[in-house]
Amino acid sequence: MYAELRAQLDTLTTEAFRPELAEIDRLSTLDLVRTMHAEDATVPAAVAARLPHIADAIDAIAARMTDGGRLVYAGAGTAGRLGVLDASECPPTFNTDPAQVVGLIAGGPTALVTAVEGAEDSAELAAADLTALGLGPRDTVVGISASGRTPYAVGAVTFARTRGALTVGLSCNAGSPLAAAADHGIEVVVGPELLTGSTRLKAGTAQKLVLNLISTITMIRLGKTYGNLMVDVRASNEKLRARSRRIVALATGAPDDEIEAALTATGGEVKHAILVLLTGTDAAEAARRLDATGGHLRAALTPLHPTTA
Structure with a gap:
């Protein structure tokens, strides 16, 4: 052997x-x-x-x-x-x-x-x-x-x-x-x-x-990113919570107070918050649109913001 x-x-x-x-x-x-x-x-x-x-x-x-x-x-x-x-x-x-x-x-x-x-x-x-x-x-x-x-x-x-x-x-x-x-x-x-x-x-x-x-x-x-941003990151600690805010800022250019409000409204979900800020929709509608696209943020944004996609 x-x-x-x-x-x-x-x-x-x-x-x-x-x-x-x-x-x-x-x-x-x-x-x-x-x-x-x-x-x-x-x-x-x-x-x-x-x-x-x-x-x-x-x-x-x-x-x-x-x-x-x-x-x-x-x-x-x-x-x-x-x-x-x-x-x-x-x-x-x-x-x-x-x-x-x-x-x-x-x-x-x-x-x-x-x-x-x-x-x-x-x-x-x-x-x-x-x-x-x-x-x-x-x-x-x-x-x-x-x-x-x-x-x-x-x-x-x-x-x-x-x-x-x-x-x-x-x-x-x-x-x-x-x-x-x-x-x-x-x-x-x-x-x-x-x-x-x-x-x-x-x-x-x-x-x-x-x-x-x-x-x-x-x-x-699988739609876990938007460009090179980790939009499905799980904010399980302070570093990741800070990263979540930064990702939303990079994706939207929104001011800090609007980012904080969007993340609060969406339960800290980065993709949902980005969709809220870029489309002006509410958290429930953002969730519906993401569900319809299998969680792909770019696909959820495309019909609404072609230049963003």
């Missing part, structure tokens, strides 16, 4: 040994920083090479979510933590329901801070986790694995397809089982790591960049 696993690892670009770096521990700290930074600088180009694949996946995800589906990330170790991180940032940034974007990590929440031995090797665990979510055909599962062979991630995608869900496989090796198992395979090949096999480095950075693209642009497609 271990000989077979070692043979598999020997074929992975992310696990390759780099003889030219065999004595980096003898470098000065500054030279180490320069070397590692130069490695990281290659990651955006690797992501850029896969942008068409990423865009196709985003369009498919947004279509499912428009129909009420969920976005589910599934991974183990660093990959799983990155998925959980991206999912957890959607509610405060885009006012999504916590159940709308979900991060699953092999071994459960404990694995966020402590390694759970053997969890990543279980495809059955992935199937059980997705079954507990009640996965259905409107949902999307994004399996994340630097190697592209992690059983938990591959198992998640494989099981999701049996439920009719859309599947995406994000890995950092070409020809990966994960990409092959998914409807949309995204293979960002970043090459061998500075530290042999430490895929929290370039591979982790690449995965974070791709997840940023997936979640952010999907939310743009």
Whole structure:
């Protein structure tokens, strides 16, 4: 078993040994920083090479979510933590329901801070986790694995397809089982790591960049922004309340007292307040118009303010 696993690892670009770096521990700290930074600088180009694949996946995800589906990330170790991180940032940034974007990590929440031995090797665990979510055909599962062979991630995608869900496989090796198992395979090949096999480095950075693209642009497609303003931001603390006022000001140019009145009338809903200020309507009518456009502020404004849109 271990000989077979070692043979598999020997074929992975992310696990390759780099003889030219065999004595980096003898470098000065500054030279180490320069070397590692130069490695990281290659990651955006690797992501850029896969942008068409990423865009196709985003369009498919947004279509499912428009129909009420969920976005589910599934991974183990660093990959799983990155998925959980991206999912957890959607509610405060885009006012999504916590159940709308979900991060699953092999071994459960404990694995966020402590390694759970053997969890990543279980495809059955992935199937059980997705079954507990009640996965259905409107949902999307994004399996994340630097190697592209992690059983938990591959198992998640494989099981999701049996439920009719859309599947995406994000890995950092070409020809990966994960990409092959998914409807949309995204293979960002970043090459061998500075530290042999430490895929929290370039591979982790690449995965974070791709997840940023997936979640952010999907939310743009769902009407969670107006231009580059986060108009669905949830004002859950003082910083976000201040940001809400600033967003309304940037979108409308209204004076502070009118902004405060509009936010009060709309219960702090940024999109509604903007619509009130730009159209002169009341909060109830703003809510009705946004409901009619599926929450898309630009669409709600267009018939009334063509020059604004």
